[in-house]
Amino acid sequence: MTSESSAIADHFVLDLATLRKPFDWDAAFGGNFRSNEIEVGIGSGYFLSRHGLENPESRILGIDKEGSEVWRSADKLARHGVGNARVLRADALYFLADYVADSAIDVYHIYYSDPWPKTRHHKRRLWRPEIVPLLERTMKPGADLFLKTDVPEYFDVIQGVLGAAAYLELVEDKRIDLEPLAGDHETNFQRKAREKGHPLHWQHWRRKP
Numbered sequence: 001m002t003s004e005s006s007a008i009a010d011h012f013v014l015d016l017a018t019l020r021k022p023f024d025w026d027a028a029f030g031g032n033f034r035s036n037e038i039e040v041g042i043g044s045g046y047f048l049s050r051h052g053l054e055n056p057e058s059r060i061l062g063i064d065k066e067g068s069e070v071w072r073s074a075d076k077l078a079r080h081g082v083g084n085a086r087v088l089r090a091d092a093l094y095f096l097a098d099y100v101a102d103s104a105i106d107v108y109h110i111y112y113s114d115p116w117p118k119t120r121h122h123k124r125r126l127w128r129p130e131i132v133p134l135l136e137r138t139m140k141p142g143a144d145l146f147l148k149t150d151v152p153e154y155f156d157v158i159q160g161v162l163g164a165a166a167y168l169e170l171v172e173d174k175r176i177d178l179e180p181l182a183g184d185h186e187t188n189f190q191r192k193a194r195e196k197g198h199p200l201h202w203q204h205w206r207r208k209p
C-alpha cells in the first residue's frame, strides 16, 4: 500500500480506543440509512465489500480481531468505494457486550468462524453459550442472523448453541455445496472449503418479533 492509498483506507477503519459507548452509528457512518448490520470475522473483507456495494441503504460494521485482516479489508473498501462499510479491530464478543446498544442490530453475518478443534481451545470459539444473551440483547425484534460453516462437528455445536435460544427461530437451512445460493458471495474460506470437498452449511435465523 502506498502512503496515499493507506490514508484513503484509514477513512474506513474505526479505532476502538476512541469509540463512545454505546457505539454511535451516526457518528461512524452518517445518518440516513435503513438498517445496521454487523459482520463478525471479516477475513480479507470479500463479503463485506460486495455486500456493502449491493446494499447501499445499510451501514455495515465489519469486525475482526486481527489487525492485518482489518487493514486488508479497509484497502478493499477504499479501492471499491464502499462508503457504507467500516472495519474495526476488536474481539467481537467484547464489542457486542460493551459497545452495542440494546436492539441496535438488524442483521448479523457470521461466516466460517474458526472451529478451534482442540478441546483446550474451545473457549476461543465464537459460537459458545456466551454469545446467546449478547445476540438477544442487541438484535431488533425480527432481526436476521446469517451463518455459514464448513465443519460438520462445529455445525452441530452451533445448532446446540442457537437451538437453546428461545428467542430465535430457524428460517432456512441449506447445504450450499449441493445447491448454490442465488446471489451468494463466496468468501475465501468458502472457495477453499468447496475445493476440498467439505460440506458447506448455510443458515438463516431470525429473532422472533
Ligand SMILES: C[S@@+](CC[C@H](N)C(=O)[O-])C[C@H]1O[C@@H](n2cnc3c(N)ncnc32)[C@H](O)[C@@H]1O
Pocket: 040, 041, 042, 043, 044, 063, 064, 065, 066, 069, 090, 091, 092, 093, 111, 112, 113, 114, 126, 187, 188, 189, 190
Ligand atoms: C476462518 S476466518 C473466516 C473469514 C471470512 N469470514 C471468510 O469466510 O473468508 C475467521 C475470521 O474470524 C476472525 N475472528 C475469530 N474470532 C474472532 C473474534 N472473537 N472476534 C473477532 N474476529 C474473530 C479471525 O481473525 C478470522 O479473520
